Amino acid sequence: MIDEVLQRELSAVLSAQLRVKIQINQSERIHGGDINETYRIQTNEGDMFLKLNNARRYPGMFAREYDGLQELRDKNVIAVPRPLGFGETAGKSYLVTEFMAKGAASPDFWENFAASVARLHQQTQPFFGYRDANYIGSIKQYNTPYNSWAVFYAFNRLLPLMRMAYDQQAITTADKEQIERLCKKLPELFPEEPPALLHGDLWSGNFMIGANGKACIFDPAVYYGHREMDLAMTRLFGGFDTRFYYTYQAIMPLAPGWQQRIGLCQLYPLLVHLVLFGGSYYNDIKEILQGF
Structure with a gap:
């Protein structure tokens, strides 16, 4: 009480x-x-x-x-x-x-969920970022606006988390230098797309099946970014049916090479988890960095 x-x-x-x-x-x-x-x-x-x-x-x-x-x-x-x-x-x-009451999934739950996320990602604004900094978990998330997604991802996502992880001695000097080199490559790795409204922390623990049998999302870390960030997050810890991805792709196809960018997009949440929870995520980060 x-x-x-x-x-x-x-x-x-x-x-x-x-x-x-x-x-x-x-x-x-x-x-x-x-x-x-x-x-x-x-x-x-x-x-x-x-x-x-x-x-x-x-x-x-x-x-x-x-x-x-x-x-x-x-x-x-x-x-x-x-x-x-x-x-x-x-x-x-x-x-x-x-208070959102829980229900049982409708037969088209995953298709409906994917369509809803696609509609969310169709919401846009002129710049990447958001009007204020916010949080992802308990970590401050910077949303300084930039016209370039690559610049935004480097300066508001990867580099701040890299510094936090380095200060905690969770990554080595060599890892730090590798992330800095990767940030310089980002403009050639990401296709250009308009800023999309993102949930920002879209994993299986942040949605539920509502009383109407459809998805309800919560605990957001909202900003306008590259939509592959949300989709990569859904794959990080599992829990999303393949019908979700097929339906999303049918409605709002991803640019060629998206499979190779999944790890690149997961690097940010993995750094968040490394800072918050320690070394169990280090090997995943190293594996992603080796691919670039």
């Missing part, structure tokens, strides 16, 4: 946001990731989902997640929990969203 101070704060924020008096009747802690406490809270207006974490350790994390969820919802192409409120109290940050 959440404490009374937080309960009063949440009631006030949600009442203002929803323009109806919200009373929290009960809360139940549930599983919801590595860095957050998560709860299902029962209110007079239905169930909601609550995340808590350390406000000092992760400043602005939930403000950015709220913004990312809203960005995805505004496009109206795939189900996303409605963000309801965020803030800080007693040293804790909180985010409240709509």
Whole structure:
């Protein structure tokens, strides 16, 4: 059960946001990731989902997640929990969203999911990046705008994570130099495409089957980038049916050579995992670097 101070704060924020008096009747802690406490809270207006974490350790994390969820919802192409409120109290940050009930997959679940992701990737803007930095997991994700995907990927993704990994002594000087050389090659490795709206952390743990039998996505690390990043992420830890890829390819074919770029796109999330969780990801990173 959440404490009374937080309960009063949440009631006030949600009442203002929803323009109806919200009373929290009960809360139940549930599983919801590595860095957050998560709860299902029962209110007079239905169930909601609550995340808590350390406000000092992760400043602005939930403000950015709220913004990312809203960005995805505004496009109206795939189900996303409605963000309801965020803030800080007693040293804790909180985010409240709509509680999404689970269901059974419809017969065309994977085809529908792929079509929704393709529609998401059709949303574009003039530059690669996003209006603010945000987070991927507990790591700050830089989104400084660039007109070139290769430049964006080098300066906002690979090089910052390379420095973090090197400072932790998780990679060697030779690895660092190899990544720096790879960054110089990126313009010739990636085909030119318009910036696509990305979930940013699209693995099997960040989608669920909703009550309507269709996919719902959450925990985003939103930015406008190369769409192969999302697709490579889906392949990193498995959990996506082959029908997802066939359908996506039929709707929005990838440029030739995409198979050879999967590892290149996975290099960023692997560096994230290396920094967060240690050396078990090192060999995967080395194998990818050897291919370039």
